[in-house]
Amino acid sequence: MKSGALSRARWAQPAVRRSLALGGITATYLPDGYVELHPARWFSLDGATSLYDDRPELIASSGHLIASIGVLLLEGPGWRILVDAGLGPTSVPADATHPALGVMRGGGLASFASVIGEVDAVVLTHAHDDHVGWARRGWAGLPGVAGAPHLVGRDEPAPGDWERVDDGQEIAPGVTAIATPGHTAGHLSLVVEGDERRLVVVGDTFHSPLQVEVPHLCSCFDVDPARSRDSRARMLRELEPPGTVAAATHFADVPFGRVRAGRWEPVA
Template sequence: MTTATRWNTPATTPRTLRFGEHTVTWLPDGYVQLDPRRWLPGTTAEDWTGENAELLDSEGFLAASIGALLIQHGDRAMLVDAGFGPHDIPAAHTHPTLGVLVGGQLPAALAAVGVDPAAIELIAFSHLHDDHFGWAFRPGQGLASPFVNASFAASAAEWANWAQPTDGSPRMRTVGDGEEIFPGVTVRAAPGHTAGHTSFVLSSGERRLIAFGDVFHTPAQFARPDWKVAMDSLPEQGVASRRALLAELARPGTAAFANHFSDVVFGRLGDHSGTPCWEPLEEFS
């Protein structure tokens, strides 16, 4: 796959970076097509020409990857998000802002990197949309969640709007802004996409990796954080969270994980002729 193709092709292979005492691995589960004009209704046809046209697949959609971030520290392991699950939904049956929506690869991705799902102690959700909790709560097809020993963490605001019964399960944890939930991993409130949307910051000395969830959905938003997202429950707050995140990414030693950025999920803030841009990373040192 060429570098150019990776910008408009879903990630299908795990990618691993060493990060101090931690190892972080992107685990693909599937992908969703986002209609760029409907997902970002303030954009024009001209906005998706030139360099931004390279972000579109052959059908004119943004090809947004779906999966999870594995964080390992010693013999401990956690996930940020849990994919969509083993489902394949055609475009005609999804939301008008979407094309096809496909999942199911996450268990194979874990096996490929030699991790037993039973070894995952925590799944921290950026938010509780079905492309982020699928294998935890909605595997379907007669399957049970493979994460039999994991606790499930989200912000209080996110759990407050959770429609599924929790039965008072002690596995359901509420986490707050600034709280350390795993060695080196802290919670960072980033409302907008949902009221309780959360990012997670992995720190090692002076270096940081920010798993920012759905604050951004496409690299094109780096140049235009003011573009509102149709599926954001708090659009103005979403703009504020994008601007705040860009400021954080500008700090030295900071990289990011962008779960929906096709096959360029690890990166950092770059500069293209004075305009903020996404610069993919193959290693972080």
């Protein structure tokens, strides 16, 4: 897609369903909802929002960054994997969330039950509410997912019946887990090797395209900011080889993209 063809509104609105063909493997983003992020408080900027002077399109009319909440369905020959579990069928008003957050809305995944169908495994990038919501509710209304093994990073606080995954472990043919701690102790990212394209699922090592330009910015929820920066740097290195694209599921309606000249360039 030519950058000029991209609607400016997509930088500050919740994601819609989008798919990307990798060659033999397809990645589909399915939206569950969104959460509003306070543009200064989210990155502990002490009220200073001058970093956004060059990127006003990232800020919605509400004054927030819009972080989409959703899942990624990976489909290869004979296998299907779901990455993350959304917020679930719930909404939280702004005055009941954290000062760095506005409203949180979930539940959209219910309308994609037939798309999701049966999966072989669910990989949870980490155990925050906006990534494990449907799993904690037993996947009610999404019966093809409930019985699948749930995989989570070795060091992540999580239910005991979820299987543990190590750095470098192959989860499916061409799908490898990468330990990217910092946002949480056991945060996982994924590298997906298609025949034509390589996809890096960055998880919550990034929350906004602004962090592609200013990688030292950490979410106020990061448990270990130094390790978060290291993990973000590792992700940026993983994104360097030609033919590599990324899935950044919190990036408004530009969840698939690549890094070009130090900026996020949406694809799909």
